[in-house]
Amino acid sequence: MTVYFLCVVLLTMGLYCLVAKKNIVKKVIGVVIMDYAVNLYLIIIGYKTGGTAPVVEPGMGERALERFVDPLPQALVLTSIVIGLGVLALMVSMCIRLYEKHGTFDMSQISKLRG
Amino acid sequence: MNLVPLFVAIPLGVAFLIPMIGIWWKKSGEVLSTLSMVALSVMALASIGAPAVVHHMGGWVAPKGIAVVADGLSVLLLVAVNVIGLLCIIFSLKYMKEYTGLPKYYALFMLMVAGMNGVVISGDLFNLFVFLEIASIASYALVAFGVEADELEAGFKYLILGSVASVMILFAVGTVYAVTGSLNMADVARTISLDWSGPEMNPALLLAAALFLMGFSLKAALVPFHAWLPDAHPSAPAPISAMLSGVVIKSLGVYAICRVFFNVFGFAATSPTSVIIANSMIGFSVLSIVVGGLAAVGQWDLKRLLAYSSIGQIGYVTLGLGVGARILATGESTALAALAIFGGLFHLVNHAAFKSLLFLSSGAIQTATGTRDMKLLGGIREKMPITATTTNLAALSIAGVPPFSGFWSKLLIIVAVVRAGHLGVAAVAIAMAFVTLVYYVKLQRNIIFGEVGRNVENAREVSAAMYVPLIVLAFVCVGFGILAVTQPAIGERMLGPARDVLLNGAEYVKLVLG
Numbered sequence: 001m002t003v004y005f006l007c008v009v010l011l012t013m014g015l016y017c018l019v020a021k022k023n024i025v026k027k028v029i030g031v032v033i034m035d036y037a038v039n040l041y042l043i044i045i046g047y048k049t050g051g052t053a054p055v056v057e058p059g060m061g062e063r064a065l066e067r068f069v070d071p072l073p074q075a076l077v078l079t080s081i082v083i084g085l086g087v088l089a090l091m092v093s094m095c096i097r098l099y100e101k102h103g104t105f106d107m108s109q110i111s112k113l114r115g
Numbered sequence: 116m117n118l119v120p121l122f123v124a125i126p127l128g129v130a131f132l133i134p135m136i137g138i139w140w141k142k143s144g145e146v147l148s149t150l151s152m153v154a155l156s157v158m159a160l161a162s163i164g165a166p167a168v169v170h171h172m173g174g175w176v177a178p179k180g181i182a183v184v185a186d187g188l189s190v191l192l193l194v195a196v197n198v199i200g201l202l203c204i205i206f207s208l209k210y211m212k213e214y215t216g217l218p219k220y221y222a223l224f225m226l227m228v229a230g231m232n233g234v235v236i237s238g239d240l241f242n243l244f245v246f247l248e249i250a251s252i253a254s255y256a257l258v259a260f261g262v263e264a265d266e267l268e269a270g271f272k273y274l275i276l277g278s279v280a281s282v283m284i285l286f287a288v289g290t291v292y293a294v295t296g297s298l299n300m301a302d303v304a305r306t307i308s309l310d311w312s313g314p315e316m317n318p319a320l321l322l323a324a325a326l327f328l329m330g331f332s333l334k335a336a337l338v339p340f341h342a343w344l345p346d347a348h349p350s351a352p353a354p355i356s357a358m359l360s361g362v363v364i365k366s367l368g369v370y371a372i373c374r375v376f377f378n379v380f381g382f383a384a385t386s387p388t389s390v391i392i393a394n395s396m397i398g399f400s401v402l403s404i405v406v407g408g409l410a411a412v413g414q415w416d417l418k419r420l421l422a423y424s425s426i427g428q429i430g431y432v433t434l435g436l437g438v439g440a441r442i443l444a445t446g447e448s449t450a451l452a453a454l455a456i457f458g459g460l461f462h463l464v465n466h467a468a469f470k471s472l473l474f475l476s477s478g479a480i481q482t483a484t485g486t487r488d489m490k491l492l493g494g495i496r497e498k499m500p501i502t503a504t505t506t507n508l509a510a511l512s513i514a515g516v517p518p519f520s521g522f523w524s525k526l527l528i529i530v531a532v533v534r535a536g537h538l539g540v541a542a543v544a545i546a547m548a549f550v551t552l553v554y555y556v557k558l559q560r561n562i563i564f565g566e567v568g569r570n571v572e573n574a575r576e577v578s579a580a581m582y583v584p585l586i587v588l589a590f591v592c593v594g595f596g597i598l599a600v601t602q603p604a605i606g607e608r609m610l611g612p613a614r615d616v617l618l619n620g621a622e623y624v625k626l627v628l629g
Binding site: 011 | 267
């Protein structure tokens, strides 16, 4: 249970960083922290203490099946990391372009649109 | 031969080919994307009225394998996405001439279409998330396509808020998997209806439902999750604004809400969770109608006005669906729920038609006059008769003037809300329908009629590639309005299957798992 709690703490830290920081690079870091908190959450779902890799070999009994780690969340996390990488690349390139336009990373100086 | 996976495969393949061929064939983007959108539109229109199709990818039967499902609701959205996509591509052929890097534009456009088609036909929660990300990433890049200061800022805001929504959705997908042990929507729905539809509430599922609702509402720009939309939609190139307002917020937001809550979580009459979800849907909708409508009145930037109006109109769509959900959740008359859901879906289709028409018109006006400030415009009726007529028809339609299509869908929604007994909500919806009329009269007076503005004096009618999509969409707006009264059977044929999917949420399980 503690790990789930710590995972949510990490998510909240990312959200705080995103909301409270004015520097857009720090906002990007906040988003990445949130992303990784969720990846961690997915891994914890499939985790089993003392588990083994889910590879079936001849001669394995029914007992062995119970010790397998759930492989599906790990496949999900791989996909999620790749998506996160794509989003991160886009975010960083937008930060660079914004810096070229304004000469600053400060969101309060960049912001002109009223939302 | 099952054609459903091609809705994703064709645009994805074309999006991959365009930048590669684009190096030595400059026109590749225009040619390939137009051809593939024509093919996709024909396929989508041909599947109206066909029986629901389930395709098991690679022969692996669900729930072990990944299913692709094209039922009534999916087909309705496929038609909207692909037909409006085709019209926006035709409009882009001329409009995007002033931009550089065109192969990239068409590649991103096709990627966005692939993502939306994927969301709509996916039968798996995680696949839905992946396609949602594909469509979102393409749309972030397209909003910032102009790479000027405003575009970049709007794109960055959209990107940050969109990422937060994605994090919420992925968290919810993980939680659902932890509780039910499956990601296939039908399998999850079966587990929830067997184990968790009683009065006892599973807190993990409630958390997942709340996260799904927040994440998808952010994508659908429902108030209070709307902050990105009024910046992002005006900053994008006009055809992209038309796609964003016309179909992206609907397929990524409204469709996903419908599919996840009506078909996966289900509005079982015995579960206390379903009333909570339905009530929050109604609450967000009423807020959106009020905030979007009132904010639109004060705008002088044409595209900003249209963007706020989108927030309000999406509110009407989700109001219809939310009231339908509430009736299902409290177990009252099914006929009334059917009416509310029908109204919501009808308004969804209408809004796709008239809002993309209005955004394309704003692009045509901007090309001809060089501005979208309503104070500098006026009197385009004399200089640009075709654009003026189509804009006028769309404005009348969205303002809810009878006999245009927007009137009938709003009427259905309001009648359903009144008969369901939510008189306060109905009063707000009616009052805000008049506010909609106010800001479209403002648009009409300041752009179409009135004295010829400073920038309009030298304006000329735009070329055929730009006004043909406008005329087609104007015919759709008028046609839906007339058909709704004279030929109810056609409306029933188009929207009936989609309504039945939402009304009988449990049928989805039988369809996919057999």
